[in-house]
Amino acid sequence: MRDTRRARLTLGVLLAVALILITVDHRAGDNHVLGPVRDFAGAVFGKVERVGAAVTRPITGFVGMLRDAPSAQRAIADLRKENARLRDEVSAQRLDKGRAEKLDRMLGLAGLGRxxxxxxxxxxxxxxxxxxxxxxxxxxxxxxxxxxxxxxxxxxxxxxxxxxxxxxxxxxxxxxxxxxxxxxxxxxxxxxxxxxxxxxxxxxxxxxxxxxxxxxxxxxxxxxxxxxxxxxxxxxxxxxxxxxxxxxxxxxxxxxxxxxxxxxxxxxxxxxxxxxxxxxxxxxxxxxxAKPPPPKPPREDQRRGDDGRGQGRTSLEAEWGLGDRGRGGGDESRATTERQAREGRPEAAPERRGRHGTQAVDGEQYAQEPRAREQDAQEPRAREQDAQEPHAQEAPAAHERPAAVEPRNAPRQHDGAAADDARGGRN
Amino acid sequence: MARNLLAALLLFVALVLQVSVVNRLLFSWAPDLVLLTVAALATRRGPVPGAVIGFCGGLAYDLLPPSNHTLGQYALVLCALGYVAGRVGERVPLLAVAVCALVAPGMLAGLGALIGAPGVTWPVLATAWPRAAICNLVAAPLVLWAVKVTHGGHRRRAGGGELVPSYRRGTA
Known part of the structure; x- marks a missing residue:
């Protein structure tokens, strides 16, 4: 079959066919004489190509990964950076959200209490x-x-x-x-x-x-x-x-x-x-x-500074006065009164540290001693004065500082004056 | 008959691999699997079957969907190359395939230039031809080996059995 006439004939025919195909297709241009042939082949091969692509996708992906490795390194670094930035943003936003919620609740609380x-x-x-x-x-x-x-x-x-x-x-x-x-x-x-x-x-x-x-x-x-x-x-x-x-x-x-x-x-x-x-x-x-609160007993509206509260406190302080006297004088008495002085002023919130510290407490102690004997009706008013005293006068507290180390009698007079001032200011 | 079917199957696989894997992975550095398969098959089968295989493979390659060239270009080139490979590959198959791998890109480009395909210029040819040739040369031994493995022993009918040892001639 080698180089026989038949072989040459076959080759010649095939080449001629190929050339004819080329000529026809080339000359046809856009007329697509061979369009149906192309369409049929496209349909068949297209299906096979899709299957092949699906089968070889893992390989494609792997090789693509290898090929992209150098740039992927950079991409990964970039993405990491971006990720960190985004994470920061998200957490910042979460923080902001938390803050906004807190602020909201706080405003609600403030609104409740006006x-x-x-x-x-x-x-x-x-x-x-x-x-x-x-x-x-x-x-x-x-x-x-x-x-x-x-x-x-x-x-x-x-x-x-x-x-x-x-x-x-x-x-x-x-x-x-x-x-x-x-x-x-x-x-x-x-x-x-x-x-x-x-x-x-x-x-x-x-x-x-x-x-x-x-x-x-x-x-x-x-x-x-x-x-x-x-x-x-x-x-x-x-x-x-x-x-x-x-x-x-x-x-x-x-x-x-x-x-x-x-x-x-x-x-x-x-x-x-x-x-x-x-x-x-x-x-x-x-x-x-709004937690499930324990049942509240009905009470009359008692506002700050009302007579009712004053009475209650009067009785309280009468009690302390008695207790004070029962314990007698001296250091023990002083300790007790000091504690009372600390604790007996709900509005006062005394601070034993800093500017209006010890001298205020001492002052109260001495202011209270005579009252312990007199008791009763005077007490609530004086109590309120004392309560206000450490806060009403920030300025005196500053120059009062050296008085703290002075003998006890000195601040008493000062305290009296201060109390008078406070009373005068209020009334 | 089984060999013809096997050849058709090989060509088919080569076509599908070419467009769905090789071209997609390597882009411009893709070897021409179809050409190499045709050449390798031709070396196994002889000139006339090589020409027929080349014609069919080339025609199929022309028809393979992502194509925009004139129908028949590949058919013509592969038909001729198949015949030549069949002639030469009888003794030195690898050399035949390598020659095909080297010549084919130039022939295709030349044919395209003859028909007036756009984009075929000397500078393009100067860079594209060597690149394609190198890729084909690299892939040629692999394809030849694969065809040898799948296609079985040496050609028995095409050469009249002159390469079959004398003690087996009667049985072959």
Missing amino acids: YRIVPAQVVARRTVAGFEDTVEIDAGTGDGIRPDMTVLSDAGLVGRVVQTGPAGSTVALLSDPALSAGARLEGGNELGVVSGLGEAGGGGNLIRFRLLDSTVPIGVGRRIVSFGSQQSKPYVPGVPIGVVERVDNTPGEVTRTAYARPFTDFSALDVVGVVVAAPKRDPRDAVLP
């Missing part, structure tokens, strides 16, 4: 174990913030402003051992003082609540709201503080001590609000969160 607040964000925090617990917020005098304003969060009381700067303020937290605030048990007018425990709170963030009347039962789970100070400085009334978690039975003590868990999580403070204007009317328990 507080006018300036929102601020916690930018720094200082915690010296057992001594100090303060945060820095990013709002200052430029935002209308003054010292001795109440700071609250979306959950409840946070603390008070102790120092202000043009664009930042320092807030002492309620968990600061030096901070005390007047408080009231939910649903009643049993008064007490909450004070921070610092590290003594056992890390549990507990605060101490001392009830002035030791005969009043404190149930675990009862809630505490702020009592409010004179002219709502530093504490506005009605801010939720916490839930009583543990009650210490201290028979024989003048006061009753309970430990409460604050509504505010002091370890996760973010958005806070500074109350720049107190409500016209004490919101009482209205601001407390």
